[in-house]
Amino acid sequence: MTKHPANTLSLVADIGGTNTRVALADGVELLPDTVRRYSNAKFAGLESVLRQFVSDEGDVDCKGACVAVAGPVRDGVGTMTNLDWAIDKDTLRRATRAEHVAILNDLQAQGHALGYVPEENITHIINDAPVPSPNAVRLVIGVGTGFNAAPVFETEGGRLVAPAECGHANLPIRNEHELALCKFVETAHGFPAVEDVLSGRGLERVYLFLGTEEGDIREKSAADIMASVEAGDDPRAEETARLFAKILGTVAGNLSLFNLPFGGVFLVGGVARAITPHLDRLGFSDAFRDKGRFAGFMKNFSVSAIEDDFAALTGCASHLRNVMS
Structure with missing residues (x-):
């Protein structure tokens, strides 16, 4: 039987x-x-x-x-x-x-x-955007072993989720410190990709980069970095998370301008889940909306994290x- x-x-x-x-x-x-x-x-x-x-x-x-x-x-x-x-x-x-x-x-x-994840498994990070229309575009951003994103469209023929490999695009640079980080991470593959920073191994590279700058080179796993952020027992881990969060905000903001997800941005993946409780104090929201004369326009986009395995x-x-x- x-x-x-x-x-x-x-x-x-x-x-x-x-x-x-x-x-x-x-x-x-x-x-x-x-x-x-x-x-x-x-x-x-x-x-x-x-x-x-x-x-x-x-x-x-x-x-x-x-x-x-x-x-x-x-x-x-x-x-x-x-x-x-x-x-x-x-x-x-x-x-x-x-x-x-x-x-x-x-x-x-x-x-x-999206739409089938229980509300209790969704954490709201930026939640002051206008109420979206039912067919508004949404965007999922994955931060875990790697990095990627995909826009979600509601069409007459059903839902369309467009594939992408945006984790392998160039890492954005806003200042001299980020330029130095780009030069540091590009030694891995000869190219400074978004995924080289915004991923689990990327978090580890940021930690190593900051130590190299200070002349105190130490390695730490992504899990241990986030554990130290939770415990508050390692200032370098805190600085690592802050730099990571700001770059994540910049990249998520860029992707939002590319796709106009008035239905919301949704972060997924193990690293995203680990850092979500700290994003507000680490400067994610400010970096997300730091788009010059379009800073006000960025208030159209909500950001949430999905915590559903x-x-x-x-x-x-x-x-x-x-x-x-």
């Missing part, structure tokens, strides 16, 4: 560099008891992970399957930066036997989750429901 009804549920997966989370969904509702995490190092590829999940769930027969990948997706093929796996629609069909399959960039999945899975389920309806 199977655990689930045949050809009724959807399989959704969020593929990270280290782990893959997989679950079943009934429409846009995740089935919490089915959420499973698999270590990528133990599997040869995505197909074997999904086959294991299908087996673990009683050989479930899914009507649809959608995966979110941490990397660019083009023509139905996902490419991951830190994982050498083939991620394409044929792989999904073979592994899940689903009739409908889709591959999304992880930020696209986050965009498709399963948002990408929910987004995959939402996208599948739209394409199958």
Whole structure:
């Protein structure tokens, strides 16, 4: 006897560099008891992970399957930066036997989750913008292992979340100190990208940069930096977080002018969640609105943080429901 009804549920997966989370969904509702995490190092590829999940769930027969990948997706093929796996629609069909399959960039999945994240999992950072129209553009910005953003459009044909790889654009420079930071981080790849600062490893580079400037070179992990910010036991960690928050504000403000998200800006990702409680006092809001004569215009955009580990899975389920309806 199977655990689930045949050809009724959807399989959704969020593929990270280290782990893959997989679950079943009934429409846009995740089935919490089915959420499973698999270590990528133990599997040869995505197909074997999904086959294991299908087996673990009683050989479930899914009507649809959608995966979110941490990397660019083009023509139905996902490419991951830190994982050498083939991620394409044929792989999904073979592994899940689903009739409908889709591959999304992880930020696209986050965009498709908007509107389905419980209010208690949303923290408001800048909340004095005018009430938006129902179809206003929204923007998700991911700050975690890497950096990316995706605009969310509501169209007559349904929701469209446009893919991007803006974490690899040039880091903005406002002053001599930020120029020095750019020169410091560009030694890693020969190019000062946004992601080289606004990410977990970026936080670590900022800490090392400040120590290098002071002639007191010490390294610290991103988790330890944020722990010190919480405890208030390391002035350099506090300075690191302040510089990080201001650059995040500048970049988020730039992206807002590019996309005009009158429906709000939403920060997602582990680093975003860690620094959100401190953004107000660290100068994020001032940096976000520091756009010269357009400073007043920036008040049109609210900023919130999503603290939901399963948002990408929910987004995959939402996208599948739209394409199958």
